Every structure is written in structure tokens, then in C-alpha cells.
Amino acid sequence: MLRIKWPSQILLVLALIFSGFANATPSDAKVAGFAGADYWQVVKKGDTGRTQDQGAEAGQLINVKGEEWRYWRNQWITPAGAYAIGGTLALLAIFYLLVGQKKLDHPRTGNLIERWKRLDRANHWTVAVLFIILAVSGLSILYGKFFLRTALGDSLWANYIMLCKLAHNYLGPLFVIGLLFMIVRWIKHNFFNRTDLMWFLKGGGIIGKAHPSAGYMNGGEKVWFWLLTIVGIIVCASGLVLDFQNFGQVRETMQIANLLHAAGSLILIAASFGHIYIGTIGTEGALEGMKTGYVDETWAKQHHDLWYEEVKGKSSND
Ligand code: HEM
Incomplete structure (x- = not known):
């Protein structure tokens, strides 16, 4: 009473x-x-x-629309993202166990060809590191409450998630700058052509010994580039709407931005696992190029034969 x-x-x-x-x-x-x-x-x-x-x-x-936002976020995006990320990881693990690393067919020649300039590598690794921090902090914000909170205890969890929020809010705009720079710098290599169509029809040669022709970029890399460009710009634009609330955005705008931001980021995170797999344990010699700037002739001939011939043609004309 x-x-x-x-x-x-x-x-x-x-x-x-x-x-x-x-x-x-x-x-x-x-x-x-x-x-x-x-x-x-x-x-x-x-x-x-x-x-x-x-x-x-x-x-x-x-704000009655808030219920709708909650429904889309909690009933659709959160579970779909978990399936997409978990599913991609599981498929990559199965693929690796069944097919293993794509090895070089012939021994290395020791002759190196320049593939990535210093500025390209600096840009790539800045974007990659920022992306990973944003992915870990973003995933913690979306999923952390389901398991991390119990695992860490309330006090540690509160500090950790505050750190995630700060890192996410402050590093996001830097990622936007890095990504835009990357898009502008690499777009010239990424327009699709007939060679890419053949590359897709042959499944990118991921299984077996076949090596479909490719120029500087192959069809798969171009898909990753355009995914980053289109979905990446949606994620960046919606992130800025959420980050800078001083332009008179109303709650409904923020809710739409939040849904686009979450869905787009989850797609990119799942796809990035494929990219990271191919760039590391999936393909012998791929990481060397992005680490040192140079690749062995054998690697260039096997994975990017048309580019290799172009480079050779140029150097023999010099
Ligand atoms: C640890 C993480 C990563 C590793 C090991 C990695 C590795 C690589 C390697 C080896 C290449 C060169 C491929 C070649 O020479 O053909 C490459 C290219 C590239 N990477 Fe990454 N990467 C990582 C993360 C990222 C992230 C997070 C992004 C974007 C958010 C990214 C975007 C790109 C793009 C756009 C290219 C150029 C290929 C294309 O245009 O599709 N990378 N990466």
C-alpha cells in the first residue's frame, strides 16, 4: 500500500x-x-x-517511431548480422580445411616487381587498422551486452564500452578520410571489363590449377573495391549523421541513419573476413606485396598475368 x-x-x-x-x-x-x-x-x-x-x-x-526502430534493429539487423559474420567465418574455415592455401605453381624467381607504392601501403594499412578498431568497438556496442557484460563484470564492462564508444566516435571521421583517399587513388584500377567476366565464369580459379587471366586487379578484388565504395560511403555518411548531431537532425533521421549504419557495417565486416583470408593464409605471396610493395615475378604471372605482361612490355621498351 x-x-x-x-x-x-x-x-x-x-x-x-x-x-x-x-x-x-x-x-x-x-x-x-x-x-x-x-x-x-x-x-x-x-x-x-x-x-x-x-x-x-x-x-x-x-517518439513513437522509436518502437519501429527498435524492432528493425533488434529483430532483424542484430540476428542477421550475427548469422552473416558467423556464417562467413564458418565457410572460410571449412574452405581452408578442404582446399587449403593457394600455392605458387612454380618456384619463385627472385625477381621482384613493384606492385604498391609507399603511399598506397600507408593508406591501405591506416584504413585497415581503423576499420578493425571500428569493427571491434562497433560489434561490442551491438553484441557486447549479450556476453561481454557477464564475462567482464559490470565495472570493467562499463569502462570498456565507454572506451569503445569514444574510439568509435573519434576514429570514424579519420576512417572516412582514409577511405575516400583510397577510393580516389585506386578507382582507375577497378572498372570492370570482359576479362573480369571470364574470371567470374571460371570461378576466379579458386579451386584447382586453372588461373583465369587478370589485369592489375582481378574480378574478386574489384567486387571488394566497389562494395567498399558503395556500402562504405553509406556507412560513412550515416556515421557522420550520428556523430555530429548539431545539424538539426530529428530522432527519425538518427534512427534511419543508425539502421543503415549497422546493416552496412555488418555487410562490410563479413566481407572483410573474405578479403583478409585471401590476403593472408588463403594465397601464398599476396601479403608480401602489401607489406613490402614488391611481389615475385612468379606470383605476378600466376595471379595477374595481363598486368605482368604490361609491366614486362614497358620495361623491355625502356
Ligand atoms: C588485416 C587485414 C588486411 C589484410 C591482411 C589485407 C591484405 C591485403 C593485400 C595483401 C592486398 C593486396 C592484394 C593484391 O596485391 O592484389 C590488399 C588490397 C586491398 N585491401 Fe586489404 N587487407 C586487410 C584489410 C583491409 C581492410 C580493412 C580494407 C578496407 C576497409 C582493405 C581494403 C583493400 C583494398 C580496397 C585493396 C585493393 C584491392 C582492391 O581494389 O580490391 N583491406 N589487402
Whole structure:
């Protein structure tokens, strides 16, 4: 039973009524008293009311679209992202166990060809490191509460997730700059052509000894590039909408930005596992190029024969 101690609790209730409720009375409510059933019905519909606060949507106590956002985020994006990420990891593990690393067919010649300039490598690794930090912090924000909170305990969890949020908010804009630079610098290598069509028809030669022809980039790499360009720009733009809330965005804009940001990032994270696999344990010699800038002639001939011939043609003309 509710026992009211006069006068302190009565005074507290009155103070609340006159401070909070008086500031936000829905315009349509036409309610004489405070907090009656009619009043709450109007509030729950998301109607706007009068308030001294002039901020966007300040008079709207409940944002009804928020329920829709929660539904899409919790019922669709969160589980779909977990399946996409877990599924990709599982497929790559099975593929590796069944097929193993794509080895060089012939011994290395020891002759090296320049593939990536210093600026390309600096750009790639900056973007890659930022992407990994953003992925780990972003995944922690979305999924951490399901397992990390229990594993770390409340106090450590609170500090960890605050660190994730800060890292995510501050490093995001740097990633945007790095990604845009990468897109502008590498777009010239990534337009699709007939060679790529043949490359796809032959399954990229991922299984067996066949090596479909490829120029500087093969069809698979071009898909990764365009995925990063299109989905990456959506993720970056929505991230900036969420990061900089000072342009008058209303809650609905933020909710849409949040859904696009989460869905796009999860697609990129799942795809990045494929890229990282191929760039490391999946293909002998691929990482050398991005580490040192140079690849062996044998690697160049096997994976990018048309580019190899172009480079050789140029150097024999010199
Ligand atoms: C540890 C993580 C990563 C590793 C080991 C890795 C490795 C590599 C390697 C070896 C190449 C050169 C392939 C070649 O010479 O043909 C490459 C190219 C590339 N990487 Fe990564 N990478 C990583 C992460 C990332 C991330 C996170 C991104 C983007 C967010 C990225 C974007 C690219 C792009 C766009 C290319 C050029 C190929 C293309 O245009 O598709 N990489 N990477």
C-alpha cells in the first residue's frame, strides 16, 4: 500500500507536476488536469506539445517511431548480422580445411616487381587498422551486452564500452578520410571489363590449377573495391549523421541513419573476413606485396598475368 508522508512527499509530487509536466503539455490534449488518461493517450501517440525548450522535437515526449526502430534493429539487423559474420567465418574455415592455401605453381624467381607504392601501403594499412578498431568497438556496442557484460563484470564492462564508444566516435571521421583517399587513388584500377567476366565464369580459379587471366586487379578484388565504395560511403555518411548531431537532425533521421549504419557495417565486416583470408593464409605471396610493395615475378604471372605482361612490355621498351 502506498503510504504518503505529509508534507514532504506531497510537496515533491507538486514540484514534479509544476516543473516537468507544465513544460510539456501536448497541444491537442485539451486536458484540464495533469497526467490523466486523455493526457497520456495523446503523449503515447507522439503528438507534439508546448514547451519552453525550443530544440527540435522538444515538445514531443514519446517518439513513437522509436518502437519501429527498435524492432528493425533488434529483430532483424542484430540476428542477421550475427548469422552473416558467423556464417562467413564458418565457410572460410571449412574452405581452408578442404582446399587449403593457394600455392605458387612454380618456384619463385627472385625477381621482384613493384606492385604498391609507399603511399598506397600507408593508406591501405591506416584504413585497415581503423576499420578493425571500428569493427571491434562497433560489434561490442551491438553484441557486447549479450556476453561481454557477464564475462567482464559490470565495472570493467562499463569502462570498456565507454572506451569503445569514444574510439568509435573519434576514429570514424579519420576512417572516412582514409577511405575516400583510397577510393580516389585506386578507382582507375577497378572498372570492370570482359576479362573480369571470364574470371567470374571460371570461378576466379579458386579451386584447382586453372588461373583465369587478370589485369592489375582481378574480378574478386574489384567486387571488394566497389562494395567498399558503395556500402562504405553509406556507412560513412550515416556515421557522420550520428556523430555530429548539431545539424538539426530529428530522432527519425538518427534512427534511419543508425539502421543503415549497422546493416552496412555488418555487410562490410563479413566481407572483410573474405578479403583478409585471401590476403593472408588463403594465397601464398599476396601479403608480401602489401607489406613490402614488391611481389615475385612468379606470383605476378600466376595471379595477374595481363598486368605482368604490361609491366614486362614497358620495361623491355625502356
Ligand atoms: C588485416 C587485414 C588486411 C589484410 C591482411 C589485407 C591484405 C591485403 C593485400 C595483401 C592486398 C593486396 C592484394 C593484391 O596485391 O592484389 C590488399 C588490397 C586491398 N585491401 Fe586489404 N587487407 C586487410 C584489410 C583491409 C581492410 C580493412 C580494407 C578496407 C576497409 C582493405 C581494403 C583493400 C583494398 C580496397 C585493396 C585493393 C584491392 C582492391 O581494389 O580490391 N583491406 N589487402
